[in-house]
Amino acid sequence: MRVLAMLHLYPPTGNAGAEWAVHTLLAALVHAGHEVDVLLIEESAIGEPYTLDGVRVHPRRGKGDPFEWLLSDHPPHVIVTHLMNTPRATVLGEMYNIPVVHVLHNDHDNERSWLQRGPALVVYNSDWVRESCLSWWDDTRLGPPPNGVVVRPPVIPSHYETTPGDRVTLINMCAKKGSDLFWEVARRMPDVRFLAVKGAYGQQIIEDLPNVDVQACVPGDQMRDTVYARTKILLVPSEYESWGRVAVEAMVSGIPVIAHPTPGLQESLGNAGLFADRDNPDAWVTEIRRLRKLPVWKAASKRAKVRAAELDPTPDLQTWVEAVEATARVIA
Numbered sequence: 001m002r003v004l005a006m007l008h009l010y011p012p013t014g015n016a017g018a019e020w021a022v023h024t025l026l027a028a029l030v031h032a033g034h035e036v037d038v039l040l041i042e043e044s045a046i047g048e049p050y051t052l053d054g055v056r057v058h059p060r061r062g063k064g065d066p067f068e069w070l071l072s073d074h075p076p077h078v079i080v081t082h083l084m085n086t087p088r089a090t091v092l093g094e095m096y097n098i099p100v101v102h103v104l105h106n107d108h109d110n111e112r113s114w115l116q117r118g119p120a121l122v123v124y125n126s127d128w129v130r131e132s133c134l135s136w137w138d139d140t141r142l143g144p145p146p147n148g149v150v151v152r153p154p155v156i157p158s159h160y161e162t163t164p165g166d167r168v169t170l171i172n173m174c175a176k177k178g179s180d181l182f183w184e185v186a187r188r189m190p191d192v193r194f195l196a197v198k199g200a201y202g203q204q205i206i207e208d209l210p211n212v213d214v215q216a217c218v219p220g221d222q223m224r225d226t227v228y229a230r231t232k233i234l235l236v237p238s239e240y241e242s243w244g245r246v247a248v249e250a251m252v253s254g255i256p257v258i259a260h261p262t263p264g265l266q267e268s269l270g271n272a273g274l275f276a277d278r279d280n281p282d283a284w285v286t287e288i289r290r291l292r293k294l295p296v297w298k299a300a301s302k303r304a305k306v307r308a309a310e311l312d313p314t315p316d317l318q319t320w321v322e323a324v325e326a327t328a329r330v331i332a
Contacts, residue, residue: 001034001328004069004076006089010038010057012219013045015200017245018105020220021125021153022082023055025103028154028317029324030054037076039065041085070096077328078120086114093119099327102146106242107132115146121327122148123320126243128263147327151320152268153245154313159221160249164301165230167213168192168288170237171246172199178237178260179205184281185235186212189288197227223249231255233291236265237278244268251308256300258287272307274300 003026009016011023026036030053037056044059051057058065069076070092081089082103093100099120104111106125112133115122122145124130130150137145168189170182173196183205186194190211198204198217206214218226234250236259243264247257251272259265260278269275274291276283291297 001029001078001325002074002076003029003034003036003078003080003324004066005036005038005080006066006085006092007038007040007082008042008084010040010044011052012221015217015219017153017243018083019200021105021245022080022103023052024154024156024313025123025151025317025320026055026080027053028321032321032325037069039069041065041088066092070098078324080324083111086111090114090117090119101324101327104129104133106240107136112136116140116142119146121323122146123323124148124150125153126150126264126267128267129242132263149319149323151316151323152311152313153243153248154316155245155248155252155308155311156313157252157308160224160228160252162224162229162253164228164232164253164255166193166232167195167230168233168235169195169197169227169231170235171197171227172202173197173204173206174199174202175205176202176239178235178239178278181237181278181281181284182235183207183209183212185284185288188281188285192288192292195227195230228253228255232297233258233288235284236260237276237284238262238265239278241265247273248308248311251304251311254301254305254308256291256297256304258284258291268311270307270310272300272303 009019011019029036039058040060047059049058079089079093079098080101090100101121102119103123107129173179186209194212196212197215234255234257236247241262241264258274261275276287
């Protein structure tokens with residue numbers, strides 16, 4: 001099977017969770033014996049084609065790039081897309097009768113509205129996103145929804161497992177991820193060491209406090225050594241989080257996670273989650289103080305490891321590969 005992924009960014013220079021999640025999915029297709037090419041629609045810091053875990057990545061050259069594949073003697077069997085590239089990939093799939101696989105990372109209207117164009121396969125990143133989108137679909141009264149499966153953002157344990165450090169960490173210092181709360185909590189706890197990790201997107205809000213180290217944004221495959229090996233507690237006070245990949249990455253190493261109770265974080269963290277409202281700094285200070293007691297931290301760490309094991313990505317990756325293979329066969 002030949003797969004063409006039309007994406008705007010890609011690792012290692014595209015470092016958001018969505019990019020790494022899709023890369024893991026595409027690498028699983030390569031591992032299953034398929035050919036995968038990624039066509040970037042935006043300019044990349046890497047100007048030449050490169051290969052990452054068997055996935056061939058082609059930086060943007062011009063608007064006509066897709067036609068090198070679509071008009072070839074061996075066009076792709078499937079187009080995979082997500083986020084801002086969904087509209088163009090959908091239209092090209094319709095024009096050339098190639099099934100489109102839409103990876104859906106959230107239930108935002110500008111994302112789910114493209115379900116109305118009837119992609120061959122929708123890949124929801126969580127049960128709650130699927131339920132939300134199908135509820136919206138029912139309200140549109142458009143008939144049966146597109147074929148879909150749930151594939152949770154896969155986290156390969158060996159890529160992230162480490163010995164936890166001693167810092168209280170936030171990853172991505174933009175307002176929507178909770179940077180204001182982070183700095184307020186850090187000011188209130190001068191005796192605690194914090195780690196502020198710059199993110200791959202959003203305006204990064206950085207202050208200068210003596211108890212806070214600031215870490216530059218690093219590729220996802222370096223997070224284990226540069227972030228999680230320094231982290232004792234992870235904070236995820238996101239305004240919106242459809243799943244919360246960094247939370248799962250941290251739990252692999254038994255790092256407890258305090259999170260704002262978004263539907264996605266409640267689903268991903270399960271019973272291991274420690275939840276506090278992002279508008280209540282007192283609650284976060286209290287929870288951090290509690291976790292600094294060794295017996296409490298050890299119990300929370302154990303629950304985190306158990307939850308991470310429950311999220312073994314093997315079944316999800318198998319679901320993904322089989323669904324994409326079936327989509328190509330049905331259309332062919």
